[in-house]
Structure formats: C-alpha cells, structure tokens
Amino acid sequence: MMSDLLEQAKSKEIPVSPIISAEKRPLPVDYKKIRVLLCSGMPDEDWRSEQIAADELRRLVKEVITIKARPSFGMSLSLLNPDLIVYMGRPDAISQEDLGVMQGSSAVKAVWLADNDGTSEALGRAAACFEHVFTQHTVHIPFYQSVGCRRVSHLPFSSDPELYYPKPFDEDYRSDLLIIGDSSRHLFCFKSISKIAEGLKIKVISTDAPSLELAALETFEWIREPSPVQTANYYNGAGAIIHLEPQVRQVIEAAACGAFQIASVHPDLYEYMCPGEDVVIYHSLDELEAKLIYYLDHPDQRRVYSSRALGKSRYDYSYLQMVSRLLYAVFLP
Structure with a gap:
C-alpha cells in the first residue's frame, strides 16, 4: 500500500x-x-x-x-x-x-x-x-x-522561535521607524520618508551603501549586515517597520517579535500572510506616505496589527x- x-x-x-x-x-x-x-x-x-x-x-x-x-x-x-x-x-x-x-x-x-x-x-x-x-x-x-x-x-x-520573539532590548536597538531595503533602488522612498518622519529616530537595514546624497542626511542610521541576534533586537526595538522589498521569511520573523509592519505589495505575502489584517500593504509612494503618517499617529492601531501578526506567527506561519x-x-x- x-x-x-x-x-x-x-x-x-x-x-x-x-x-x-x-x-x-x-x-x-x-x-x-x-x-x-x-x-x-x-x-x-x-x-x-x-x-x-x-x-x-x-x-x-x-x-x-x-x-x-x-x-x-x-x-x-x-x-x-x-x-x-x-x-x-x-x-x-x-x-x-x-x-x-x-x-x-x-x-x-x-x-x-x-x-x-x-x-x-x-x-x-x-x-x-x-x-x-x-x-x-x-x-x-x-x-x-x-x-x-x-x-x-x-x-x-519560517522563524526560529528561540531567536525571534518579544523581548527587552538595549537603547542602541530602539527606533521609531526601521526601514528594510536597498537605498539605491528606492531613493524617492527614502527622500519622502525623511520629510514625513523628520525628528524621529530612523534606522535602515540595507545590503548596499547609501548614496552620497542619502549619506549626507542625518535622518537615517545605516546598519549593514546585522547578525540574526542583532536583527531580532532591531525588530523588537522598532516602533514600526517598512519593508521596501518584502521577503516572507523576514516579515514572519518580524511578526514573531511583535512588530508592526508596512510592506510594499508582493504576491508572496498574499499566500502566507493576511494583508490588511496582520501587515499593512502599500501600492504606491503616495499610499506609503499616507499610511505612514496615519499609523505613526495611531499607536493603538499599530498594536492591533502587531498582536494579530504575533499570534499567527506562532501557529499559522x-x-x-x-x-x-x-x-x-x-x-x-
């Protein structure tokens, strides 16, 4: 048989x-x-x-x-x-x-x-x-x-539950906004975010070095090739995360840390996540700007999303x- x-x-x-x-x-x-x-x-x-x-x-x-x-x-x-x-x-x-x-x-x-x-x-x-x-x-x-x-x-x-989970973090890992994505392909996004989030503490995890134009801005703190342990700490320390080029595994790992996330629309997310329920999706720069302004001003709504994502990361993902x-x-x- x-x-x-x-x-x-x-x-x-x-x-x-x-x-x-x-x-x-x-x-x-x-x-x-x-x-x-x-x-x-x-x-x-x-x-x-x-x-x-x-x-x-x-x-x-x-x-x-x-x-x-x-x-x-x-x-x-x-x-x-x-x-x-x-x-x-x-x-x-x-x-x-x-x-x-x-x-x-x-x-x-x-x-x-x-x-x-x-x-x-x-x-x-x-x-x-x-x-x-x-x-x-x-x-x-x-x-x-x-x-x-x-x-x-x-x-x-999926995510490693012994590494990615809600936990205390040092001040060095705290940010109001954590951006994940290459700056060379998203120059206009970075410029727009720098104006919207002026005065906030913004960190960027990027595989490429910032251009001279972006490097000259004091808005961003650039992080290159953090270890998995450091990445988990940055996820925990972020008030909000923006995925410019979302990868499902990264989104799941951040969800397992209880993070609120905004991500560029991508077909991978619709198969394994629930856009509109546990992650906020944007389709254009204008939409990203509008949603970033709204959610930065509504921490209660961010908690609703992050709580749902955290629960699903432990079971569905x-x-x-x-x-x-x-x-x-x-x-x-």
Whole structure:
C-alpha cells in the first residue's frame, strides 16, 4: 500500500497554487507510515532551520533521520531506505555522483531550496533532479519550470522561535521607524520618508551603501549586515517597520517579535500572510506616505496589527505549518 502511494506521489502532476491551511485539509496519505530522510545543505549560520524542521516533521511522520549533505552522503541512502528524501539548502553544491545515487533511490525526492539570494543555471539543473521543488519566492517558479521542474511550489522558511520573539532590548536597538531595503533602488522612498518622519529616530537595514546624497542626511542610521541576534533586537526595538522589498521569511520573523509592519505589495505575502489584517500593504509612494503618517499617529492601531501578526506567527506561519504544507504538496492525490 505504501509503495503504491509513493509511486502516486512521484508521478502525479501537482498544480502550482496556494495550499489551504493545515486545519482544513484532509490527509492524502497516512503520514505516520512515512520514514523521512532530511539532508541538510544549509549554511552554517542557518543550522537551526534544519533542526526545527526535523523536530516538527517528527510530530507528523513515523521517523525522521537527519544527515549533513557532506561529500559521498549518497552512500547512506541505500542503508537508510527512506520513503521521502527532503533536501534543505542549495543542491548545486551536491556532487554529480551523489545526485546520481539520489536519483536512483526509490524514495520520493523533494528539495526545499535556500534560494533567497537568487537562482543560477547550476541551481536549476540540480533542482531538476528532484520530483518536488519548493522555492523561497514565487518569482523563481517560472525559472525552475523552464529548466524542467514540473512540480514547483512557494514555501518560505519560517522563524526560529528561540531567536525571534518579544523581548527587552538595549537603547542602541530602539527606533521609531526601521526601514528594510536597498537605498539605491528606492531613493524617492527614502527622500519622502525623511520629510514625513523628520525628528524621529530612523534606522535602515540595507545590503548596499547609501548614496552620497542619502549619506549626507542625518535622518537615517545605516546598519549593514546585522547578525540574526542583532536583527531580532532591531525588530523588537522598532516602533514600526517598512519593508521596501518584502521577503516572507523576514516579515514572519518580524511578526514573531511583535512588530508592526508596512510592506510594499508582493504576491508572496498574499499566500502566507493576511494583508490588511496582520501587515499593512502599500501600492504606491503616495499610499506609503499616507499610511505612514496615519499609523505613526495611531499607536493603538499599530498594536492591533502587531498582536494579530504575533499570534499567527506562532501557529499559522510556524515551521510545523510549513512542513505540513510540504508533506501535503508531495503526497497530494
């Protein structure tokens, strides 16, 4: 019976579409009969993600075995004989030999990509070796489909509850407004915000250096490459957060800290968040200006949003929900 279900999961064409919440979906397969091998190729600084994913999977399936995707890790597959292989990370780092061994396995194979920084031809070729591909961004889906990946879904990593949660913070991390996004692509936004929020304490987390024009303004304090611990402190210390280029994982992590957030409209948010309920969305610079003025002057409304987002981050956006969505997509009848 299990082998028939596995063959069905391997051969079934799965449409790319939002996945309903775990509480309302029927179980397509008895997960308690499934043995999962979780192979981790996650970067060292993100080792907790694989650990949390494994712990939550153990609540759903019969057995979870975790291994690091070190050279020749494919030799372990024949000994472990799993029903499902889940690779977390970037499979372009896997050797051709190990990829070949994995492809020869009778297990269903899924890759949960750490492709937040973008795609590449090598990544696409490696992803095509898996029957199910899960990407961090919906904009990457057409790319993976173009290189031969038939079953592609959007599934972001969630937040680490031991790192992102409401907690006290030092004064150095306090801000009236925290902006997240590259200044080089949003010059007009920064200029507008500097006028609206004049006199407020504004911090900016950006991957690029500010232009000379922006650097000359004393309105902003620029923060480059903060550690995850520092980022959690900045989220906690912010009166409001603006995401100029929202990434779902960042929004979930900030929500887990109880932060009020305004974000540029993005399709990823509509699949995993509730715009208008736990995050405020803007579609234009004029709308951003109007909403920023309003919410800076209405802290009670900010608390309503942040409270809803905090509650949902613990349940609806948790790693338990994410791995449940993964299993459901893989074994969808």
